[in-house]
Amino acid sequence: MNREIGINQLKRRDFLKAGLVFGAGASGLAAGYAAVPDAFARAVYAAKQGGVSNDNVLVMIQLAGGNDGLRTVVPLSDPALHDLRPVLSGPMVSQALPLTTDFGLNHNLGGIKRLWDKGKLAIVQGVGYDNPTFSHFESIRIWETGDPTRRQVDGWLGRTLAKAYDTNGHPLTGCACGATDVPGALRDLQATMTVIQDQKKFGFTGGSEVEAAVGALYKGTPGIYGALFDTALATASETIAVLRTSSAEYQPLADYSDKVKLVYSSQNQLAAALQLAAELIVTGTGVKLLHVTLGGFDTHYTELSRHDDLMGYLDSAVSAFYQDLAAHGKSDNVLIATWSEFGRRPLENASGGTDHGAAAPLLLIGDPVKGGLYGSAPSLISLDDTGNLKYSVDFRSVYQEILSGHLGADSGDILGATFADVPFLRAPVPAV
Amino acid sequence: MHDIRKPALGPRFSCCANLNLRILHIEVTLGILRGRFNAGMSLDAAPDTVSSSPMPRRRGMTRRQALTAAVAAGVGVGAVRLLGTTMQTLSQPPPAAGSDWISPLESESARVMHLLRRATFGYTDVELESALSAGFNRTVDRLLETAPAEAPVFDASPTPGGRFPIAQLQQWWVNHMLGTPTPYAERMTLFWHGHFTSDYRKAADNTLMYWQNLTWRRMALTDLRSMLMQVTTDPAMLRYLDLAASTGQSPNENYSRELMELFTMGPGNYTEEDVRQGARALAGWQLPRPDSYATVTIDNANSVARRLPVYTTQAPGVFNNRRAYHGTVTFLGQAGSIDTQGVIDRILVQPATAQLIAAKVAQDFVNPQPDQVFVTRLADTFRRSDYDIKTLMRSVFTSQEFTAAASYRALLKSPTELMVHAAKALGATGLSRVIVAAGSGMGQSLFDPPDVSGWPSNAAWISTNTVVERVNFVTAALGQTKASLPSASAAVHRHLEGIVSPQTASLFNQAPDEAARWFIILASPEFQLK
Numbered sequence: 001m002n003r004e005i006g007i008n009q010l011k012r013r014d015f016l017k018a019g020l021v022f023g024a025g026a027s028g029l030a031a032g033y034a035a036v037p038d039a040f041a042r043a044v045y046a047a048k049q050g051g052v053s054n055d056n057v058l059v060m061i062q063l064a065g066g067n068d069g070l071r072t073v074v075p076l077s078d079p080a081l082h083d084l085r086p087v088l089s090g091p092m093v094s095q096a097l098p099l100t101t102d103f104g105l106n107h108n109l110g111g112i113k114r115l116w117d118k119g120k121l122a123i124v125q126g127v128g129y130d131n132p133t134f135s136h137f138e139s140i141r142i143w144e145t146g147d148p149t150r151r152q153v154d155g156w157l158g159r160t161l162a163k164a165y166d167t168n169g170h171p172l173t174g175c176a177c178g179a180t181d182v183p184g185a186l187r188d189l190q191a192t193m194t195v196i197q198d199q200k201k202f203g204f205t206g207g208s209e210v211e212a213a214v215g216a217l218y219k220g221t222p223g224i225y226g227a228l229f230d231t232a233l234a235t236a237s238e239t240i241a242v243l244r245t246s247s248a249e250y251q252p253l254a255d256y257s258d259k260v261k262l263v264y265s266s267q268n269q270l271a272a273a274l275q276l277a278a279e280l281i282v283t284g285t286g287v288k289l290l291h292v293t294l295g296g297f298d299t300h301y302t303e304l305s306r307h308d309d310l311m312g313y314l315d316s317a318v319s320a321f322y323q324d325l326a327a328h329g330k331s332d333n334v335l336i337a338t339w340s341e342f343g344r345r346p347l348e349n350a351s352g353g354t355d356h357g358a359a360a361p362l363l364l365i366g367d368p369v370k371g372g373l374y375g376s377a378p379s380l381i382s383l384d385d386t387g388n389l390k391y392s393v394d395f396r397s398v399y400q401e402i403l404s405g406h407l408g409a410d411s412g413d414i415l416g417a418t419f420a421d422v423p424f425l426r427a428p429v430p431a432v
Numbered sequence: 433m434h435d436i437r438k439p440a441l442g443p444r445f446s447c448c449a450n451l452n453l454r455i456l457h458i459e460v461t462l463g464i465l466r467g468r469f470n471a472g473m474s475l476d477a478a479p480d481t482v483s484s485s486p487m488p489r490r491r492g493m494t495r496r497q498a499l500t501a502a503v504a505a506g507v508g509v510g511a512v513r514l515l516g517t518t519m520q521t522l523s524q525p526p527p528a529a530g531s532d533w534i535s536p537l538e539s540e541s542a543r544v545m546h547l548l549r550r551a552t553f554g555y556t557d558v559e560l561e562s563a564l565s566a567g568f569n570r571t572v573d574r575l576l577e578t579a580p581a582e583a584p585v586f587d588a589s590p591t592p593g594g595r596f597p598i599a600q601l602q603q604w605w606v607n608h609m610l611g612t613p614t615p616y617a618e619r620m621t622l623f624w625h626g627h628f629t630s631d632y633r634k635a636a637d638n639t640l641m642y643w644q645n646l647t648w649r650r651m652a653l654t655d656l657r658s659m660l661m662q663v664t665t666d667p668a669m670l671r672y673l674d675l676a677a678s679t680g681q682s683p684n685e686n687y688s689r690e691l692m693e694l695f696t697m698g699p700g701n702y703t704e705e706d707v708r709q710g711a712r713a714l715a716g717w718q719l720p721r722p723d724s725y726a727t728v729t730i731d732n733a734n735s736v737a738r739r740l741p742v743y744t745t746q747a748p749g750v751f752n753n754r755r756a757y758h759g760t761v762t763f764l765g766q767a768g769s770i771d772t773q774g775v776i777d778r779i780l781v782q783p784a785t786a787q788l789i790a791a792k793v794a795q796d797f798v799n800p801q802p803d804q805v806f807v808t809r810l811a812d813t814f815r816r817s818d819y820d821i822k823t824l825m826r827s828v829f830t831s832q833e834f835t836a837a838a839s840y841r842a843l844l845k846s847p848t849e850l851m852v853h854a855a856k857a858l859g860a861t862g863l864s865r866v867i868v869a870a871g872s873g874m875g876q877s878l879f880d881p882p883d884v885s886g887w888p889s890n891a892a893w894i895s896t897n898t899v900v901e902r903v904n905f906v907t908a909a910l911g912q913t914k915a916s917l918p919s920a921s922a923a924v925h926r927h928l929e930g931i932v933s934p935q936t937a938s939l940f941n942q943a944p945d946e947a948a949r950w951f952i953i954l955a956s957p958e959f960q961l962k
Contacts, residue, residue, distance in 0.1 A: 180875035195895035206907040221957040236896040300686045350682025
């Protein structure tokens with residue numbers, strides 16, 4: 001429940017020194033916010049030397065609620081599955097799309113299977129961490145911060161943004177699409193990022209005059225929320241300007257359909273969010289770290305149809321997204337990665353569902369990927385003492401490969417340690 | 433002293449009659465500004481509006497005088513008693529850069545406004561007047577002791593399957609927030625809605641969500657022990673956290689886990705085994721029997737019809753002993769044949785429960801980072817009172833921490849608080865449709881919390897998307913109300929205590945008309961805070 005961030009840590013000194021709207025004089029006030037650099041944010045940018053200089057893009061897809069790994073990457077030949085899941089296992093094995101003799105994808109992941117066939121899908125199996133928690137919120141926080149000891153407050157992508165990117169003039173370097181609040185993975189007090197629920201509606205309905213007035217209104221606001229307001233407004237204004245150009249330039253070259261049956265609580269429109277992500281990538285807005293969410297994976301109850309629908313929805317949205325990027329000639333440097341706070345209990349419950357679990361596979365999709373299976377699938381017989389799957393790959397190994405191999409950031413600095421290699425990238429960028 | 437209703441700084445601007453603010457060719461006289469405005473200062477009241485009690489034209493006017501003048505200007509001299517002690521003068525040196533707002537909370541009137549902003553959804557002029565004449569202590573008593581007014585009957589509730597649009601129910605609740613004589617009960621109902629969460633999507637029957645809202649309101653000011661029983665057996669909750677699908681033979685852990693993790697004790701205070709054992713002990717609850725069934729066409733195009741339940745009489749879940757667990761469980765250190773009441777009693781023995789509720793209340797009503805000593809003091813009081821909510825909330829509102837200078841504008845209004853307060857400040861009663869439509873972009877749709885942990889609070893409400901949507905709401909609300917606006921100058925004092933940033937003061941002064949002045953007030957950072 002305690003989701004407060006340490007707003008008192010925001011450094012206002014630099015902002016107040018240079019950012020008083022009156023100090024900027026008549027021209028500053030007249031032109032409104034957009035023309036006046038946000039001194040607070042600029043001070044942060046200025047402190048950042050060097051950093052990432054490539055154009056690689058990461059798109060994280062959160063499967064919120066705890067995705068059932070066994071129904072995503074299905075063990076085809078393990079007889080223990082039928083004992084653990086008398087109701088859920090039958091159709092899931094017989095209908096699975098085989099990848100190898102032992103594993104197959106959920107039958108609704110046909111588009112992603114075609115990417116596998118082209119060598120563009122890497123699956124890391126058995127991903128988790130020590131002493132797993134079965135609380136959604138604790139585990140989400142662990143995945144978001146990359147810290148199972150729960151001391152870290154900032155998100156792993158937020159830290160990456162703050163440490164490795166120059167966001168000066170690029171408010172969209174970090175962007176959460178289809179959300180209203182900052183996802184925990186992107187949160188960092190020193191990072192500038194934007195949040196866009198729906199780009200068609202993003203902007204001031206009162207027009208540029210309201211925008212200018214509000215920009216002036218929020219300059220140098222006193223109090224503990226002052227810098228937060230200020231940065232959010234400045235970033236919003238810059239984002240509006242960028243979106244104005246990008247939406248004029250972008251034509252989708254794939255069918256993003258939200259007609260696929262929506263499942264309970266998947267109110268996040270994944271396809272729409274990914275279409276916005278594509279627009280931002282294709283039109284060269286400088287996006288690097290994108291985050292989208294598909295909810296509804298907490299399948300304690302009647303999992304069979306629910307989970308199949310979610311898989312279908314994920315598949316159609318991701319397929320359209322990849323197709324769109326490829327058609328625009330922009331897919332070669334975009335890595336798509338799924339994550340979820342945990343997998344589900346191998347033993348099904350009486351409600352035709354599954355309870356909170358532990359280790360699960362992650363999907364890594366796109367041209368930068370070297371297709372194949374990585375890690376090792378957890379045993380269905382040798383479960384841990386809570387009846388859950390044991391992990392074989394620390395989730396931070398995956399982060400490490402993404403950070404150092406794809407983004408070219410200093411993974412050791414961001415994660416605070418080094419982890420076993422999981423070499424799922426075709427041509428990792430040279431080490432920093 | 434300059435009149436805040438007139439452009440005293442001499443800016444020239446072209447403007448239109450509507451809301452648009454054209455800020456063009458402004459000439460700012462820096463000397464005047466620096467002399468008059470410091471961060472977090474008070475706007476001086478307009479002396480010529482208080483004919484019977486002219487204010488001295490000098491810079492060292494006290495804030496009390498400013499407040500007196502302002503409130504009097506709106507409601508007539510003598511109609512309001514201001515009981516505040518002498519306040520600091522405005523001519524004091526500016527605070528250090530980056531410091532907080534200057535707190536006016538030594539003044540009784542400011543404390544009353546502070547209380548109403550936090551314990552209710554802001555106030556109308558009439559509500560403020562009445563609270564000001566009662567004073568802070570009597571207003572606290574009145575809030576706590578007045579029985580919650582029942583919400584009006586929601587006409588669509590017997591719709592088969594609860595298949596009426598959720599927006600109707602959202603609007604019904606917002607209308608009640610706007611009009612209720614007991615707004616504190618609504619504030620607490622929203623607090624519990626964000627704590628004991630359910631959402632209409634998974635409840636899959638909007639009538640059950642309507643019932644839950646009625647139950648939460650009735651229980652909002654009772655005690656945690658009886659509340660937990662009502663929460664556990666609430667039909668929407670039985671669906672939302674799957675307790676209705678749990679049996680003793682094969683328990684579903686969802687409710688057992690969240691009951692301990694989010695509703696009462698918090699993580700780290702129970703084991704995974706407690707989750708499993710608790711799930712056994714709690715199994716057996718089912719939804720109540722519908723009053724009747726109706727066959728309804730749910731898909732006209734394909735002529736699909738379904739037989740759907742019709743609920744006309746509110747009822748809690750029913751316990752079916754055949755689905756229960758018939759054996760001993762060991763739950764939170766106690767072995768035996770434990771039923772639902774036993775589970776709740778065991779949870780309330782744990783000191784962690786009072787700590788969690790007290791910390792959440794403190795974060796929502798006092799300070800985003802409450803002091804641990806304060807939280808423990810609240811928790812002890814709460815536990816000693818056998819978890820009486822009134823006792824807890826009284827100790828919150830009457831605490832030193834509640835009215836400490838550091839608590840002034842230390843909390844961020846949730847979207848619902850922001851919008852309902854705006855409507856009340858505008859004296860507008862017809863904004864519920866606008867309010868319901870605007871909630872989602874700011875991150876708060878009633879009956880649809882983002883997940884089982886409810887809504888975030890304070891700083892987490894702010895993102896690029898939500899700040900823009902907060903402003904857009906103000907534009908939409910003023911678009912509907914601009915024909916009959918109350919005095920914006922009075923509102924600066926009634927709703928912001930006249931304490932605004934230099935930018936807010938300046939833009940307010942430059943605003944060409946009443947709608948633009950209201951825009952500055954409602955879109956200001958000051959109004960987002962409480």
